[in-house]
Amino acid sequence: EKEGYAHFMMKEINEQPRGVYETLHRRLDKEDNIVLDGIKITKEDLDKINKVYIVACGTAYHAGLVGKYAIEKFAKIPVDVEVASEFRYRDPFVDENTLFIAVSQSGETLDTLAALREAKRKGARILSVVNVVGSSVARESDDVFYTWAGPEIAVASTKAYTTQLISMYLLSLHMAMTKGTLTEEQYKAYIKELKEMPDKIQAILDDHETIQQLADEQFNNENVFYIGRGLDVTVAYEGSLKLKEISYIHSEAIAAGELKHGTIALIEEGRLVVALATQDKLYDKMLSNIQEVRARGAYVIGVAKKGNKEIEKSADKVIYIPDTLDELTPILSVIPLQILAYYIAVARGCDVDKPKNLAKSVTVE
Numbered sequence: 338e339k340e341g342y343a344h345f346m347m348k349e350i351n352e353q354p355r356g357v358y359e360t361l362h363r364r365l366d367k368e369d370n371i372v373l374d375g376i377k378i379t380k381e382d383l384d385k386i387n388k389v390y391i392v393a394c395g396t397a398y399h400a401g402l403v404g405k406y407a408i409e410k411f412a413k414i415p416v417d418v419e420v421a422s423e424f425r426y427r428d429p430f431v432d433e434n435t436l437f438i439a440v441s442q443s444g445e446t447l448d449t450l451a452a453l454r455e456a457k458r459k460g461a462r463i464l465s466v467v468n469v470v471g472s473s474v475a476r477e478s479d480d481v482f483y484t485w486a487g488p489e490i491a492v493a494s495t496k497a498y499t500t501q502l503i504s505m506y507l508l509s510l511h512m513a514m515t516k517g518t519l520t521e522e523q524y525k526a527y528i529k530e531l532k533e534m535p536d537k538i539q540a541i542l543d544d545h546e547t548i549q550q551l552a553d554e555q556f557n558n559e560n561v562f563y564i565g566r567g568l569d570v571t572v573a574y575e576g577s578l579k580l581k582e583i584s585y586i587h588s589e590a591i592a593a594g595e596l597k598h599g600t601i602a603l604i605e606e607g608r609l610v611v612a613l614a615t616q617d618k619l620y621d622k623m624l625s626n627i628q629e630v631r632a633r634g635a636y637v638i639g640v641a642k643k644g645n646k647e648i649e650k651s652a653d654k655v656i657y658i659p660d661t662l663d664e665l666t667p668i669l670s671v672i673p674l675q676i677l678a679y680y681i682a683v684a685r686g687c688d689v690d691k692p693k694n695l696a697k698s699v700t701v702e
């Protein structure tokens with residue numbers, strides 16, 4: 338059932354155009370309005386909500402970080418994102434004007450479920466973004482947004498993440514249009530771009546050999562850093578987690594501007610740095626950060642939007658993603674990082690689908 342792929346993970350990486358397409362198109366009517374069947378939040382409800390918490394674990398938490406950015410930017414509601422195991426034990430400020438969003442592929446992660454129950458007890462409205470239909474998280478929520486990734490078998494999450502991103506964008510755009518915080522024109526531009534994502538993801542997948550080559554050159558590196566600014570940091574976290582969990586290489590992701598506040602001490606000859614530079618506003622800043630780490634001997638793989646060639650002067654190698662709106666780049670920039678982690682793990686002879694010490698669904702503390 339791996340359909341010719343060596344691992345479920347690679348099969349699932351390749352299923353992302355489909356998963357993204359389904360998650361998106363099942364929510365758009367003929368006029369491209371977002372229709373959310375499982376969500377009953379009215380304009381009145383939304384006007385009352387003055388705080389959103391997005392709570393999740395691991396990769397789902399990383400999708401939540403993008404959700405914060407999108408909800409704050411489009412719908413103008415303050416958002417906190419927190420890992421579930423922290424949220425549930427710290428007496429967070431939650432009341433009936435809080436919207437609590439749980440993000441979970443399995444819908445069975447114990448910490449996420451416990452955090453949800455705690456928020457519910459305090460009167461919050463509970464919305465969940467879940468992949469497994471009828472799972473515990475879905476059943477205990479007021480509103481449910483199902484991602485249409487299909488079953489995810491590999492322990493390392495890939496297609497669940499990209500479909501969670503689509504959910505975050507659709508939810509935030511829906512909130513924004515209900516509240517009137519985006520113009521029709523802005524809305525149309527985002528939807529138009531979202532609809533192009535399946536093809537743009539496919540274009541990156543078609544070029545996987547370039548990334549495989551990089552992996553074959555770099556698989557022996559025992560310390561890998563991922564850096565970025567703005568939305569790129571959230572993708573850096575996810576890329577780093579993918580690498581750690583399947584290749585057992587030590588890795589760290591950090592906001593590039595934080596490097597000089599400590600972590601740059603670890604950058605020395607031969608260290609691999611993956612530098613995401615997809616945000617137009619922050620592009621020049623990232624180029625300086627790349628020069629900083631290069632000056633200390635790091636080997637830098639840059640990730641940039643097609644056309645932004647300036648980066649070739651600073652990075653050793655560049656992976657280009659198709660051009661898109663800055664707000665939406667995570668859907669594309671994560672793909673090469675998933676592929677890179679995969680091929681590095683394969684080159685090291687790791688059991689990609691079943692990494693040691695990890696379970697697909699964490700139903701214990």
Ligand code: F6R
Pocket residue numbers: 394395396397398440441442443444445446449492493494495578579582697698699
């Ligand atoms: C990483 C990974 C985990 C999960 C986390 C949450 O690749 O798969 O970090 O994302 O355990 O799981 P769910 O989404 O099922 O709650």
